[in-house]
Amino acid sequence: GAVVSQHPSRVICKSGTSVKIECRSLDFQATTMFWYRQFPKQSLMLMATSNEGSKATYEQGVEKDKFLINHASLTLSTLTVTSAHPEDSSFYICSAPPSGLGNNEQFFGPGTRLTVL
């Protein structure tokens, strides 16, 4: 099956710093990627939809200036958590549907564990 990678898998940072998380589709193109946040013992919550060549679409309650998304190419989307605070500590997961498919499978990255001290 298709592979989606995320980097880094874990990151620890100080409060006030910025952290960039990469999501790559390794063997397929994805014009759209999705970013999720998962708090402990909870389900995934969609944060935003990343669109190649255009602005991301953010879900209600997600600050676009805090969570910067850049979909630079058909295989790469980045999520930057700016001025991170301890409450931003979470598990961040991306997913990508292969371009052209509608209701079919999406492929998930392995996740990035962010800890803000």
Next chain:
Amino acid sequence: AQSVTQLDSHVSVSEGTPVLLRCNYSSSYSPSLFWYVQHPNKGLQLLLKYTSAATLVKGINGFEAEFKKSETSFHLTKPSAHMSDAAEYFCVGNAGNMLTFGGGTRLMVKP
């Protein structure tokens, strides 16, 4: 709009006994439905998917699920639980690339 409801937040079974994880969906049309498994600090792994072909879907690791339109259900089953099945399971609906997640069910397997 669609919604996906997992009826049990926790399920505990003994090793070797059957597993039943329940999922109901509501949608104005039949979505694609998936079951994913997530082990601690890991991403989501696809177990199986329903995309309007056969209503009984067989997946990996001995899991299967049956799509029942009359009951709007897509319950996940396995005849015999293994210790390695202990994980979080998510029922997910997909309509137009927008995923709707169930709340998750934590499966615990007792020796």
